[in-house]
Amino acid sequence: MRAFTLAILAFALALGFGHRAHADIAPPSPIGGTCVPDSATVRAGLYETAGFGVRFSGNSVGKIRLLCPLGDVWDDKFGSMAMSVIDADGMEAGGRIRAHLHRAAKGTNVWIEIGTCDSNTSNTRTPHRLVCPFPSFQTSIFEWYWWDVEIERTTSNVNVEFLGVEVLYDVGELRPRGRGMPNPSGGERR
Numbered sequence: 001m002r003a004f005t006l007a008i009l010a011f012a013l014a015l016g017f018g019h020r021a022h023a024d025i026a027p028p029s030p031i032g033g034t035c036v037p038d039s040a041t042v043r044a045g046l047y048e049t050a051g052f053g054v055r056f057s058g059n060s061v062g063k064i065r066l067l068c069p070l071g072d073v074w075d076d077k078f079g080s081m082a083m084s085v086i087d088a089d090g091m092e093a094g095g096r097i098r099a100h101l102h103r104a105a106k107g108t109n110v111w112i113e114i115g116t117c118d119s120n121t122s123n124t125r126t127p128h129r130l131v132c133p134f135p136s137f138q139t140s141i142f143e144w145y146w147w148d149v150e151i152e153r154t155t156s157n158v159n160v161e162f163l164g165v166e167v168l169y170d171v172g173e174l175r176p177r178g179r180g181m182p183n184p185s186g187g188e189r190r
């Protein structure tokens with residue numbers, strides 16, 4: 001009988017928390033090779049995909065700009081982002097990758113920056129994941145979100161490669177999605 005009671009309790013809990021919780025499933029995180037180079041980058045012919053990342057081709061130097069979409073997000077609260085890169089000179093000036101998380105109200109062409117991640121804030125010279133906090137931000141169904149990624153190289157012997165980027169949820173905002181929970185004093189509680 002006890003096993004039956006535990007099974008019923010587990011089923012009830014699964015139903016009650018079946019909606020996506022804020023820290024449990026993130027929107028798709030773009031890898032470098034799925035981002036779109038801007039027109040100047042395409043004309044300059046500076047970039048190549050390497051596996052799933054993007055880097056400079058041959059001995060090219062200059063700047064590569066990529067636009068990377070953030071899937072449909074709404075009613076989510078982000079508190080940081082993480083970027084995976086190779087920046088072979090660490091904090092030196094020979095290479096650098098910056099990912100800027102942007103937003104724009106739908107129906108406009110004016111963007112606002114939410115946060116930035118910069119490979120030159122880390123002295124790691126091998127492939128690594130860099131976490132970059134920013135002030136907690138609440139998303140809206142009325143806005144678009146994307147990353148504007150800049151890959152810069154001033155020295156041809158420095159390997160600098162963008163592997164991917166992701167948002168990280170504000171863990172203080174864990175709560176079930178969907179219909180609000182009943183409030184004993186009336187109405188719904190969120």
